Amino acid sequence: MSLRPAIFEEMGSQFADAFGNCDCLFEVNGVALIPVRGILRRWRDVDQSEESGQSAEGTTHSLSVAAVSVPGLVSQRDSVTIFMTDDAGVRIDAGTLYEIKNHADDARAMLRIYLSGDI
Secondary structure, three states, rough: OOOOOHHHHHHHHHHHHHHHHEEEEEEEEOOEEOEEEEEEEEEEEEEEEEOEEOOOOOEEEEEEEEEEHHOOOOOOOOOEEEEEOOOOOOOOOHHHHHHHHEEOOOOOOOOEEEEEOOO
């Protein structure tokens, strides 16, 4: 039995289809899953840490996908290739591979995934 309410299971993919800006191809435990829509977010953080008396600036990348689309996802083991898309949903790049740094699942519609790699 899923801990996720049924209404959230259906909402996740609809939300990703409506607001998605990328296609995601996950590799979970060495097995490639079918491509899913995702929402890639990027934001700049200032004063993340103090390095030698100077403020640091960094960029954080998170990916949201329907939680039911990536069963068995494990942080620091699995990876995702992200293909950016235009407004019509057509892929506009060759894709970039990222490691799954961490992820958060609050049993609602979307799974938030934090990425690491050459971003």
